[in-house]
Amino acid sequence: MIDLAGSERASNTKNRGLRLKExxxxxxSLLALGNVINSLSSGAKTxxxxxxDSKLTRLLKESLGGSAKTCMIAHVTQASGHFEETYNTLVYAARANTIVLKV
Structure with missing residues (x-):
């Protein structure tokens, strides 16, 4: 199981120094994963x-494009202060949902 939480704007987290770099x-890494998901969900075989592009996508290669069975859980909130993050999570999950694996 991999927790992909962390796609947050630096201005919202107020992180500085090492935490900002992390x-x-x-x-x-999440952007690279999004690019892989976009490519896989487009349906183009060739x-x-x-x-x-990242260690994360290399680690997930067999789970995303191989012969593994994969489950994605998207955590969202109904709080209006997190509307944009919730919306982006749902769009991300919807794209991932269109990937068809050959098991």
Whole structure:
């Protein structure tokens, strides 16, 4: 199980220094994962899927494009202060839901 929480704006978290760098690295990995999910959900069979952009996508290669059975749980909130994050999570999950694995 992998927890993908952490895609937050630096201005919202008020992180500085090392925490800011860690957050930026997490967000880069999540962006790479989003790119892989977009490529897989587009349905193009001959399109190159770049799993090499981050360690996260390399680790998840077999789960996303291989022969594994995969489950994604999207955690959202109804709080109006987190509308944008909730919306982005639902869009991300909807794209991931369109991936068809050959098991």
């Amino acid at each position: 957050g930026a690295a997490i967000n880069r 399109k190159f899927i770049n799993y090499r």
